[in-house]
Amino acid sequence: MADVAVVGAGPAGLMAAEVLAADGARVTLYDAMARPGRKFLLAGRGGLNLTHSEPLEPFLARYACPEIEPHIRAFPPAALMAWCEGLGQALFIGSSGRVFPRAMKASPLLRAWLRRLEGMGVAFRPHARWLGFGEGRALRFEGFEIAPDAAVLALGGASWPLLGSDGAWVRAFAPDQVAPLLPANMGFRVAWSAAFATRFAGTPLKRLALSHAGRSWRGEAMVTRQGIEGGLIYAAAARLRDAAPVTVTLDLRPDLDHAALAARLGGGAQSLSNRLRRAGLAPVAAGLVQEALRAGAPRGDLAALIKALPLRLEEPMGLARAISTAGGLRWSALDGALMLRARPGVFCAGEMLDWEAPTGGYLLQGCFATGRAAALGALGFLSRPASPGPASSAG
Ligand SMILES: Cc1cc2nc3c(=O)[nH]c(=O)nc-3n(C[C@H](O)[C@H](O)[C@H](O)COP(=O)(O)OP(=O)(O)OC[C@H]3O[C@@H](n4cnc5c(N)ncnc54)[C@H](O)[C@@H]3O)c2cc1C
Known part of the structure; x- marks a missing residue:
């Protein structure tokens, strides 16, 4: 059984944890906050617009980002809707085509999801702030270090930093690997x-x-x-x-x-x-x-x-009150499976990647889809005959 660390317990990290655990990996989910999914819960205050029901081609055009396309094609809105319903969350499509849970909030979905993850053996470690990369396979946290067989980083953008996503992860990467974090979907x-x-x-x-x-x-x-x-x-x-x-x-x-x-x-x-x-x-x-x-x-x-x-x-308006973040980890730092080129075995997902999209469900869809893709990438990496450890140079 491989040990996989997922760092960041937002929608992207939770989805990665589920896909990894479903394949038999021993998953530990780390987050700087006391509880998972704080921003996801905030998104629920506006009704939780999970995705959009428009046809796939115009849907993909909203991202204007060719790199994210294959991951959304592999986990399109219909798959996300089926997944939510599988968690017992009835959905409806609003007159604008936007898709919401009938509950119009995130808490029932998050509760059902965390129950499922717990049942799959996913361990949650709160108050675990990731600081950067250590030697070899090591990931450095405040006060401790781990060396998992593979890792998924899903650290979010930098809006609403009080909810955990403060963009401090940028400091663990070389400057040319990160496009500046800017407010998106802001006033x-x-x-x-x-x-x-x-x-x-x-x-x-x-x-x-x-x-x-x-x-x-x-x-x-x-x-x-x-x-x-x-x-x-x-x-x-x-x-x-x-x-x-x-x-x-x-x-x-x-x-x-x-x-x-x-x-x-x-x-x-x-x-x-x-x-x-x-x-x-x-x-x-x-x-x-x-x-x-x-x-x-x-x-x-x-x-x-x-x-x-x-x-x-x-x-x-500033990044702190924006709905989402533009910029992030550049696609050139990743391979097609969302693995850091400089860190074999470390995958990245969600809003920390360099894409942006309008409101309408495109943000969460992008996070779920890349979370799943990063987990599949990690499983592919772990199934290789001899997995080389991450290089020791930063980023
Ligand atoms: C007010 C508001 C309403 C929104 N409404 C919608 C909506 O209706 N539909 C939609 O599609 N999107 C919506 N969004 C956007 C959506 O919530 C985000 O795009 C999504 O949560 C990003 O998911 P993520 O998993 O990438 O990151 P996040 O949800 O930000 O999760 C990242 C996690 O990483 C943790 N973390 C960060 N740094 C560290 C560290 N160094 N060490 C350890 N842990 C760390 C954080 O604590 C956090 O739990 C809304 C956002 C806001 C602010």
């Missing part, structure tokens, strides 16, 4: 007036469109005290991240064309707020128009302003 800071921020922080902006540089997205957003976040903003975030500060264009009534909107707005004899109400703008959307006018937007054609409202995004 942006906006210099709201004090009056607008006080009145509308926490208010959703429904059914709007955002355009930038010839691309446009539809969805919902949320005003926060410091700026704006939510699905619509996250969808555009990867493109806006490097451009900020950047002025985007909002269409506050994307369902009405200019002429229909102008007719609803009526003549200029009425007060501005009456006209905006007649046009069906919610108070928060009307507030955005007022903000734009205060900032100097032309008053002449109100319909045109509502359909192309400029909004200046000052800068991305």
Whole structure:
């Protein structure tokens, strides 16, 4: 029986542990935190969008990352859905095509999963902070060292560091092996007036469109005290991240064309707020128009302003509050089985790898699929006639 260490007990590490244990490996799961799956539980607060039901080809296009494709093809959304149902978690597909557990949270799934892993003999070692590589096969933790036959590292990105994934693992690798960790699926800071921020922080902006540089997205957003976040903003975030500060264009009534909107707005004899109400703008959307006018937007054609409202995004919100992390361990540091080229026997998975995807279930799908792929890679490595130990040089 081979000894395999899985470091990181998020969805990627838990999936790796399951695949390894199912094949008979003796698996120990290490995590810096007291309990597994802290960020997974947080993801459950938003309903736990596990994956997406769209056809596989458009699904794969969301990643724009050829390296992750084979792993998702090998464990596609349908396989993930069947796996969840195998854990007794009934699923449903929302009107947007997103897939959720009926429970709309992660805790029942995580509980069932941990019970299954325990039944398979997977041992969990909490408060075990991995520090880096030692000599030969060794993995160094705070206060102890191990030398397993193979290992899977699934250490996550660097958002919500209080939940365990703090990106400190980067220091164990040579700088050229890691693409800088950046916020992904994050909000942006906006210099709201004090009056607008006080009145509308926490208010959703429904059914709007955002355009930038010839691309446009539809969805919902949320005003926060410091700026704006939510699905619509996250969808555009990867493109806006490097451009900020950047002025985007909002269409506050994307369902009405200019002429229909102008007719609803009526003549200029009425007060501005009456006209905006007649046009069906919610108070928060009307507030955005007022903000734009205060900032100097032309008053002449109100319909045109509502359909192309400029909004200046000052800068991305920090990594600590982002939904996910862009950047990570470069694919060039790994072989096709997700094994570190410089460390035979050490495999990597999940958000710590250099890929990003929008919200919609693509993040968890990528983590589950690469967790499984890394475990299969480790099993392949262990079944080789003579497994060479990891090289002693760092990373
Ligand atoms: C608010 C929020 C909502 C989200 N909602 C969704 C959603 O609905 N759908 C979706 O697809 N995705 C969602 N995500 C993203 C998703 O949760 C992550 O992509 C996913 O959890 C990453 O899985 P992972 O296993 O790679 O890493 P993580 O879940 O981050 O797990 C990594 C583990 O490694 C441990 N670790 C880190 N460093 C060390 C170390 N040095 N030593 C030992 N242990 C260490 C951590 O404690 C952690 O347990 C959401 C994220 C957030 C923040």
